[in-house]
Amino acid sequence: MKIPAKIIKYLDSNKIKYEIIEHKTVFTAYDKAATLKIKPNVIGKTLVLKTDKDLVMVLVPGNKNLDLAKIKKAVNDQRKKQGMKPVLKIDFISETIIKNKFKGIKLGAIPPFGDIWKLPLFADRGLLKEKNIFANTGIYESSFKISPKVVEKLRAVLGNFSKAKK
Numbered sequence: 001m002k003i004p005a006k007i008i009k010y011l012d013s014n015k016i017k018y019e020i021i022e023h024k025t026v027f028t029a030y031d032k033a034a035t036l037k038i039k040p041n042v043i044g045k046t047l048v049l050k051t052d053k054d055l056v057m058v059l060v061p062g063n064k065n066l067d068l069a070k071i072k073k074a075v076n077d078q079r080k081k082q083g084m085k086p087v088l089k090i091d092f093i094s095e096t097i098i099k100n101k102f103k104g105i106k107l108g109a110i111p112p113f114g115d116i117w118k119l120p121l122f123a124d125r126g127l128l129k130e131k132n133i134f135a136n137t138g139i140y141e142s143s144f145k146i147s148p149k150v151v152e153k154l155r156a157v158l159g160n161f162s163k164a165k166k
Contacts, residue, residue: 044112046058128158132146
């Protein structure tokens, strides 16, 4: 299967430098790290969350878990700056919503380019310390190797949104 054309078009039209790394089929950040022989902390996991009414995208290191309390606070801080009401709930979205919103994208392989779907992107600062990060391409058989500077170029809200895995 090929990387969805709209993702490549988005990267190229925004002059985002990337390298496509092909690999065996993987479904988790740890499998990707093992397959590519890299540390899990350089894998960017893209998660999509539902607030009271909206969706938001979050990018966290592959060796960490999302901290829902921290991301809720960050979302509310952003909403406050925009003169919007705070969200009361934030949680993971269902597979049905993913299939409907991200057509042509495999479950668990959503790229961290929120602009494509008109979603805000929140990115964990832990990824910015790395020389390169590896992000989803929309399919299970490849990854984008990108500079962490790309995350800043994507107008991501930066913060500490992850916690150590238990």
